[in-house]
Amino acid sequence: EYTDLIALIAELKAVLDSELLVTDIIRQELLELKEKYGDERRTEIAGAVKDFDIEDLIADEEMVVVVSHSGYIKRIPSDTYRQQHRGGKGVIGMGTKDDDYIEHIFVASAHQYILFFTDYGKCYWLKVFEIPEGGRTARGRAIVNLLRIEGDEQVTTFVPIREFDPEKFVFMATENGTVKKCSLEVFSRPYSAGIIAINLVGEDRLVGVQLMEKDYHIVLVTKKGMSIRFSEGDVRSVGRPAQGVRGIRLAENDKVVGMVTAAEENSTVLVVTENGYGKRTLLDAYRKQSRGGKGVITVKTSKRNGDVVSVKMVKDGDELVIISSSGMVTRMGVSALRKIGRNTQGVRIMSLNVDEVVVDVGQILAENEDE
Incomplete structure (x- = not known):
């Protein structure tokens, strides 16, 4: 042994x-193993690692998107703002410098697309979750760092959408009263450098963009309180590079400040002026006209209430988010405003300090409405 x-x-x-x-x-040992276990595999290996998009990891919650005059943008969960009574002072909506203020606000879910339309008539594309999230007092991030905007071009209008439905239209309006309609589908593949949405003439600027379907009504509203209502059928659908046609004939020193669309007669047109006054009027108070006319009075503008700054199509149950030039924000229910006639000045909806004005109004749709 x-x-x-x-x-x-x-x-x-x-x-x-x-x-x-x-x-x-x-x-030698490997040859022995091969001899003993060299038959075909008796079990099957199937399946693979599934690819996923970053969007799958992000909750599709409602967001308030805020943009400042100097071009800063951020998104905030909508429940950050508590509802207040009419005439309230509001809470801070964005931290701004002395030469900056909040200029735009709108509500969209995190997974929605946003078409960014500029005053030069160009269009850019992002999803809401691609916008950096920030607190109420945060300034946000410069839009030029998210979109390839050049020179003095400024984003003026935002359209949140879920899909590029070919049965829907993009309806545009300019300061000089020109309107244009084209299929939403033509905006489905924008280039990173932007695409032309409308060809503008001279110093004209794009001020309003709305999504709509067939048989919708359009209402254009001007700075001096004039308005015109006509059918979308009065404007034929054209390609992106087209210039459009006349929507309203403007008086001297007047310009279009906004546009709304609706399919139902019981909708109400909300108009807000720079000195914190607002009013809403039934759509059927605006008689239908042929496009290109002078229109009718939608609100009496004066030194007391100031020029028109915003127009929305609203219903009971909707809420408003009103922004002032100092960055104050107040949220109120539409039902707090009773329906009144066109030829009136409206009631105070936001208390303002000296040299402070309303710059924009956002809208939160009632929960039972489709976005």
């Missing part, structure tokens, strides 16, 4: 001292 043990030790030492022997032993 001792002799056998000494022989085994000598053999093992010889193996350890020889790389050739080690390799030969490994080869």
Whole structure:
């Protein structure tokens, strides 16, 4: 037994001292394994790692998107703003510098697309979750860092959408009263450098963009309180590079400040002026006209209430988010405003300080409405 043990030790030492022997032993053992287990696999390996998009990891919650005059943008969960009574002072909606203020606000879910339309008539494309989230007092991020905007071009209008439905239209309006309609589908593949939405003439600027379907009514509203209502059928659908046609004939020193669309007569037109006054009037109070006319009075503008700054199509149950030039924000229900006639000045909906004006109004749709 001792002799056998000494022989085994000598053999093992010889193996350890020889790389050739080690390799030969490994080869022999592998051949034995192949001989014993070399039949085909009896179980099947199936499946693979599934690809996923970052969007799958982000909750599709309602967001308030805020944009400042200097071009800063952020998104905030909509429940950050509590509802207040009419005439309230509001809460801070964005931290701004002395030469900046909040200029636009709108509500969209995190997974929605946003078409960004500029005053030069160009269009850019993002999803809401691609916009950095920030707190109420945060300034946000410069839009030029998210979109390839050049020169003094400014984003003026935002359209949140879920899909590029070919049965829907994009309806545009300019300061000089020109309107244009084209299929939403033509905006489905914008380039990173932007695409032309409408060709503008001279110093004209794009001020309003709305999504709509067939048989909708359009209402254009001007700075001096004039308005015109006509059918979308009065404007034929054209390609993106087209200039459009006349929507309203403007008086001297007047310009279009906004546009709304609706399919139902019981909708109400909300008009807000720079000095914090607002009013809503039934759509059927605006008689239908042919496009290109002078229109009718929608609100009496004066030194008391100031020029018109915003127009919305609203219903009971909707809520408003009103922004002032100092960055104050107030949220109120539409039902707090009773329906009144066109030829009136409206009631105070936001208390303002000296040299402070309303710059924009956002709208939160009632929960039972489709976005």
